[in-house]
Amino acid sequence: xxxxxxxxxxxxxxxxxxxxxxxxxxxxxxxxxxxxxxxxxxxxxxxxxxxxxxxxxxxxxxxxxxxxxxxxxxxxxxxxxxxxxxxxxxxxxxxxxxxxxxxxxxxxxxxxxxxxxxxxxxxxxxxxxxxxxxxxxxxxxxxxxxxxxxxxxxxxxxxxxxxxxxxxxxxxxxxxxxxxxxxxxxxxxxxxxxxxxxxxxxxxxxxxxxxxxxxxxxxxxxxxxxxxxxxxxxxxxxxxxxxxxxxxxxxxxxxxxxxxxxxxxxxxxxxxxxxxxxxxxxxxxxxxxxxxxxxxxxxx
Amino acid sequence: xxxxxxxxxxxxxxxxxxxxxxxxxxxxxxxxxxxxxxxxxxxxxxxxxxxxxxxxxxxxxxxxxxxxxxxxxxxxxxxxxxxxxxxxxxxxxxxxxxxxxxxxxxxxxxxxxxxxxxxxxxxxxxxxxxxxxxxxxxxxxxxxxxxxxxxxxxxxxxxxxxxxxxxxxxxxxxxxxxxxxxxxxxxxxxxxxxxxxxxxxxxxxxxxxxxxxxxxxxxx
Amino acid sequence: xxxxxxxxxxxxxxxxxxxxxxxxxxxxxxxxxxxxxxxxxxxxxxxxxxxxxxxxxxxxxxxxxxxxxxxxxxxxxxxxxxxxxxxxxxxxxxxxxxxxxxxxxxxxxxxxxxxxxxxxxxxxxxxxxxxxxxxxxxxxxxxxxxxxxxxxxxxxxxxxxxxxxxxxxxxxxxxxxxxxxxxxxxxxxxxxxxxxxxxxxxxxxxxxxxxxxxxxxxxxxxxxxxxxxxxxxxxxxxxxxxxxxxxxxxxxxxxxxxxxxxxxxxxxxxxxx
Numbered sequence: 003x004x005x006x007x008x009x010x011x012x013x014x015x016x017x018x019x020x021x022x023x024x025x026x027x028x029x030x031x032x033x034x035x036x037x038x039x040x041x042x043x044x045x046x047x048x049x050x051x052x053x054x055x056x057x058x059x060x061x062x063x064x065x066x067x068x069x070x071x072x073x074x075x076x077x078x079x080x081x082x083x084x085x086x087x088x089x090x091x092x093x094x095x096x097x098x099x100x101x102x103x104x105x106x107x108x109x110x111x112x113x114x115x116x117x118x119x120x121x122x123x124x125x126x127x128x129x130x131x132x133x134x135x136x137x138x139x140x141x142x143x144x145x146x147x148x149x150x151x152x153x154x155x156x157x158x159x160x161x162x163x164x165x166x167x168x169x170x171x172x173x174x175x176x177x178x179x180x181x182x183x184x185x186x187x188x189x190x191x192x193x194x195x196x197x198x199x200x201x202x203x204x205x206x207x208x209x210x211x212x213x214x215x216x217x218x219x220x221x222x223x224x225x226x227x228x229x230x231x232x233x234x235x236x237x238x239x240x241x242x243x244x245x246x247x248x249x250x251x252x253x254x255x256x257x258x259x260x261x262x263x264x265x266x267x268x269x270x271x272x273x274x275x276x277x278x279x280x281x282x283x284x285x286x287x288x289x290x291x292x293x294x295x296x297x298x299x300x301x302x
Numbered sequence: 303x304x305x306x307x308x309x310x311x312x313x314x315x316x317x318x319x320x321x322x323x324x325x326x327x328x329x330x331x332x333x334x335x336x337x338x339x340x341x342x343x344x345x346x347x348x349x350x351x352x353x354x355x356x357x358x359x360x361x362x363x364x365x366x367x368x369x370x371x372x373x374x375x376x377x378x379x380x381x382x383x384x385x386x387x388x389x390x391x392x393x394x395x396x397x398x399x400x401x402x403x404x405x406x407x408x409x410x411x412x413x414x415x416x417x418x419x420x421x422x423x424x425x426x427x428x429x430x431x432x433x434x435x436x437x438x439x440x441x442x443x444x445x446x447x448x449x450x451x452x453x454x455x456x457x458x459x460x461x462x463x464x465x466x467x468x469x470x471x472x473x474x475x476x477x478x479x480x481x482x483x484x485x486x487x488x489x490x491x492x493x494x495x496x497x498x499x500x501x502x503x504x505x506x507x508x509x510x511x512x513x514x515x516x517x518x519x520x521x522x
Numbered sequence: 523x524x525x526x527x528x529x530x531x532x533x534x535x536x537x538x539x540x541x542x543x544x545x546x547x548x549x550x551x552x553x554x555x556x557x558x559x560x561x562x563x564x565x566x567x568x569x570x571x572x573x574x575x576x577x578x579x580x581x582x583x584x585x586x587x588x589x590x591x592x593x594x595x596x597x598x599x600x601x602x603x604x605x606x607x608x609x610x611x612x613x614x615x616x617x618x619x620x621x622x623x624x625x626x627x628x629x630x631x632x633x634x635x636x637x638x639x640x641x642x643x644x645x646x647x648x649x650x651x652x653x654x655x656x657x658x659x660x661x662x663x664x665x666x667x668x669x670x671x672x673x674x675x676x677x678x679x680x681x682x683x684x685x686x687x688x689x690x691x692x693x694x695x696x697x698x699x700x701x702x703x704x705x706x707x708x709x710x711x712x713x714x715x716x717x718x719x720x721x722x723x724x725x726x727x728x729x730x731x732x733x734x735x736x737x738x739x740x741x742x743x744x745x746x747x748x749x750x751x752x753x754x755x756x757x758x759x760x761x762x763x764x765x766x767x768x769x770x771x772x773x774x775x776x777x778x779x780x781x782x783x784x785x786x787x788x789x790x791x792x793x794x795x
Contacts, residue, residue, distance in 0.1 A: 114599050183636040187696070189597060191649030192626035192703055201648070206639060305792045374746060376790040377781050513780030 057272025065273055069239050070255065074266035077259075079274055084241040085154070085234070085249035086223060086281070092158030092245075093165060093222055098215055100162070101169030102204075105211075108170070109177040110199050129167035136164040137231030145233050152233030155245040160232045164225065165218040172214020176207040208296045216289040220282055226253040252278045308373045312382070315369065316441055318362050319386055319393075323437040325355050326393050327430055329400035330496065334426035336407045337489055338419045345411075348404035355397035362390050378510075382443075385510035389440060392499045392506075396433075399492040399499075406485045416472065416482040425461045425493040428454060429500060436503040440510070448507040449516070451500070458497035465490040545570040545706065545737045546591060551605035553586050553595065559765045561586050564605075566756050566771040568707070573729060573738045575748035575774065578758030579789065583766020584741045587758070588709050590614075591739065592628040593621035609707075626653055629700030633712040635692035637684030637699070642667075642676050645684040645695055649702045662702060670698035671728050690721025694728065708732065710740040714747065726751045745790055749778045757786045 011018065017025060068078025112118045140160025150156040180203050188198040235248045237258070242249040250258075252274060259271040329348050336345040366387055369375065375383050432454045439447040469483040469490075508516040544567035553561035561583035568574045568591075576584040586595065593614065595601040607614040614624055637645050646663045655662070663680070667673040672694040676687070684695050693713055700708055710729075714722040729738055729751055742748050748755050755774045761767040770783045781787045788794065 181636075183632060183634055184638070186594070186597075186630075186632055187636040187638060187699075188648075189594070190592070190625060190630040190632070191652070191699060192622050193649075193652045194622055197652045201652070202638060304794050308792070376745070376749075376778055376792075377787050379791045380779060 053272045053275050056269045057274070057276050060270050060273035061276060065270075065277065070237060070258075074264060074270050077267075077270060079252060079255055079277060081238050081241055082250050082252045082255035082274075083277070083281075085238070086251040088154050088242050088249060089158050089161055089229075089251055090219060090223060092154065093161040094215070094219060096159065096162040097165040097169055097218070101166050101215075101218075102173050102211060104166075104170045105173030105177055106199060106204070109174050110195065110203065125167050125170055129171055132227075133164055133225050134227040134231060136160055137228030139163060140228060140232035151246070152235065152248055153246045154242050154249045157229050157232055157234060157249060157251075160228055161222045161225070164228060165222050168218040168221065169215055172217065173207070173211045176210025176214060177203060179210055180206050205296070209293045212289050212293045212296070216286055220285065223282060223285070224253055224278065226251075226257050229254060230257070252281070305373075308369070308375075311365075311369050311373070312375075312379065315362065315366060315383070315386060318358070318365070319389060320437060320441060322355065322358050322362065322390060322393050323433060325351070325358065326397045326400065327433055329355065329397050329404075330426055330430055330433075330493075333400045333403040333407070334423050334493075336404055338423055340407060340411055340415060342408060342411050345404040345407035349401050349408075352397050352401035352404075355394060359390050359394040363387065366390075378513075381513060382510045385440070385506035388506045389503050392502050396496045396499050399496050402492050403489045406489050410482055410485050413482055416479055416486060419486075421461050421465045421468070422486070422490055422493065425458055425465070425490065425497075428458050428461070429493055429496045432458075432497065432500045433503075436500050436507065439504065439507045443507075443511045445508045445511040445516075448504040448511075452504040455497045455501045458494060462490055462494040543570055544568060545609070546739075547606075547608040548587070548591075549606045549608070551587065551590060551603070551607065553583065553590060553604075554602040555598070556600045559763065562761060562765040562767050564758075564766075564768045566768060568737060568739055569754060570737050571733055571735070572753040573733050573740060573751055574754045574756060575752035576739065576741045576756050576758065577743075577745060577748045577789075578766070578769075579760060580743075581764065581766070582758040582760050584756075584758045585711055586766065588711055588739060588741050591707070591709055592630055593619075593624045594630065596621050626703045627705050628707040628709060629703060629705040631693065631696050631700055631708065631710045631713045634716050635689055635696055637687070637692050637695050639683065639685055641681045642684050642687070642695060643680040646698050646702050649699055653703060666698040666701040667695075669701050669732070670694045671724070671731070672698055688721070690717050690724060693717060693721070693725060697725075697728065697732075705736070707737045707739065710738065712741050712743060715743060722747070745778075749774060757781075757783075757789065759785050759789070 064076070065078050066083065067080050068076060069081050071077040108118065108122065112121075137160060140156060140163065144150050144156035144159050145152060148156075184202055184206065185198055188202045193201070229251055233248075234250050234254045238248055238250045240247075256271045256274040256278065259267040259274065262268075329351055332344055332351075333348045335341065336348065366383055370383060432451055435447060435451040435454075439445070439451060466487065469487050472479045473483045505516060508514075546568040548567070549565040551561060551564040552559070564583070564587055576588060578584045589595050590603050591607060591614065595603055603615055605615065609624075609628070612619065638648060640648065643663055646666045647659050650659065650662055664673060664677075667676060672691060675691060676682075676695075684692065687695060693716075697708070697713075714725050717725065726747065729740070732738060733753075740748075740752065752774045754771065755777045756771040757769045757777065758766050759769045770777065770781060770786045772782060776782075777786060778790060781790065
């Protein structure tokens with residue numbers, strides 16, 4: 003029996019037969035994917051251009067240092083910036099250790115049985131719950147039931163709840179990405195589970211964990227709805243000085259300005275968005291620097 | 303079935319051993335015939351054919367070493383290959399003995415035959431039968447057959463002693479026969495050696511099959 | 523005839539494995555992963571100061587058996603181990619035994635070189651540190667690296683990452699790391715499968731050197747390696763329901779020239795099906 007191959011007509015290496023058609027389909031596919039990418043980038047560019055066009059002229063030192071005011075030229079974000087920093091620091095303080103600890107338990111300690119699976123599914127679902135629901139939860143538990151009132155602590159705890167599932171899942175991913183061989187190596191020389199985790203797994207996973215935390219916190223910084231529900235004040239004139247002071251945050255201030263009838267306030271809101279973006283970018287930068295320092299310690 | 307190429311080269315080697323042994327067998331038959339009939343032409347042919355035996359032996363040795371180097375044989379295969387290497391060298395030496403007998407024909411061709419040969423051809427017959435069985439045992443990995451075959455060497459030794467005594471008698475009665483008788487004694491001795499070498503082949507077969515070394519004298 | 527066989531064995535193999543005192547005595551070992559019976563009723567000895575090679579086809583349980591010896595299977599949640607592994611007159615598998623203590627005495631080298639992402643120095647020192655050793659660390663590190671035939675290559679760069687070394691060096695670093703707890707036994711799970719032939723031979727030389735002071739058990743896919751390096755070879759095969767079973771444990775020389783079991787013969791001559 004001869005080999006059941008179809009012989010090519012000649013020895014030419016240029017495209018013949020159905021190859022030109024297949025190549026054409028390939029290039030069409032490439033075009034579609036490029037277009038999809040460009041669309042996303044274009045939307046972002048348009049958005050940025052729109053915001054900068056409207057807000058650029060309103061950027062000033064006063065915007066950062068002035069308290070809110072009924073007159074747009076004197077209104078500023080100082081109270082809101084201070085509130086955001088308070089909320090974010092407290093959120094981090096609560097959610098970061100708790101989230102990482104939960105992730106370590108789930109990845110390194112928990113037996114792989116049905117209960118852990120149910121726990122895992124619930125955490126994944128929590129990450130998808132609309133943020134306003136967390137606001138209601140915060141209002142119900144922290145503001146009213148614990149009777150904290152509409153204060154920084156209640157807001158921060160609400161935001162911590164919101165960030166926890168994302169931090170847990172991201173940290174779990176980071177821990178899971180650490181090769182099993184590293185754990186084996188450590189167990190192999192007679193280390194306990196905690197020594198293995200603390201000395202090898204966690205340091206190696208920190209860069210990945212930080213990435214997850216940045217994502218979670220960035221999302222929290224931009225959130226408006228839960229804090230609106232859980233008690234950020236619309237108009238505060240003094241910076242919060244402690245856990246039990248009332249507060250507002252940048253997105254709420256922006257939301258506030260947007261809902262005013264005057265176009266000046268709308269433009270001011272655009273300037274506020276620029277400030278918010280700058281804050282996000284600088285937070286990301288800090289996280290990248292911290293991440294790199296940790297990576298340098300681990301000598302991969 | 304895995305390792306088909308390797309299995310093929312092993313069976314090829316075995317075929318070649320059979321080929322070599324049949325060349326040796328032919329050399330024994332023809333050299334003995336030449337002794338019996340003082341046939342110079344036949345003797346000449348045997349000495350020439352010995353070269354072919356040597357050539358095949360070296361080619362086989364090379365092929366075997368190549369299989370060892372490239373296929374890393376183990377266990378039973380390894381023992382069979384090691385036995386094969388020994389067997390081909392024994393066969394080659396047997397070919398030399400046959401060529402030696404052919405040379406005796408050439409050396410004594412000008413003299414009348416001392417006596418009609420009876421026991422020397424009989425020795426040759428036993429050696430050939432032994433060789434056939436020994437190679438058969440090798441091919442079939444039959445250590446029982448190899449053990450049976452070893453015992454046949456006793457027959458050859460007896461015949462040799464008989465020839466030895468007979469030729470001694472000739473020499474004592476008439477010193478003029480010493481030259482021819484000595485040559486015949488060599489011929490008988492060569493056949494006796496061939497018997498020993500066939501016995502060695504049987505020992506290697508036993509080793510290849512069982513993995514333990516059996517020497518002929520342990521058997522009796 | 524049988525007498526003869528035994529005689530020749532005793533004569534040609536004076537240091538046969540069976541005549542050495544066993545350091546580890548495995549008997550009736552069964553391993554289950556969930557409902558899967560992975561290893562069935564395995565028994566053999568690991569003689570002191572010798573190299574025991576575990577060979578067999580993939581999935582025959584040889585690696586699983588090796589990992590029972592230092593309780594590495596404890597880390598797999600579904601694994602269940604039955605039977606006895608006697609070591610210094612204690613059953614390693616008994617409930618009161620702390621696996622961490624077992625692993626201090628029975629070190630392990632893994633298939634893929636897996637140095638810690640730390641300096642060469644810390645790679646060796648860490649194992650000793652977690653076990654509470656503080657003093658004389660420099661000497662300990664040097665001694666381990668020398669014993670692993672790595673000192674001359676790394677003595678000037680002890681603070682460099684262990685991962686910057688070549689594959690063969692990394693594996694020797696892992697051996698040095700295993701030595702830092704001064705174990706009695708070193709288990710090696712296919713230690714050369716990721717290495718080139720020259721690095722492999724260096725590890726094999728090192729194993730022979732280490733066998734003077736340590737007892738070594740090695741799992742290998744490479745039969746030539748088992749033949750080259752070990753004193754005793756244990757052959758595993760797949761039984762019914764893909765359960766790993768022990769076929770034959772013999773002195774290496776015997777197993778590779780004249781195996782007792784026809785399944786061993788088929789495996790080492792490479793004939794299946």
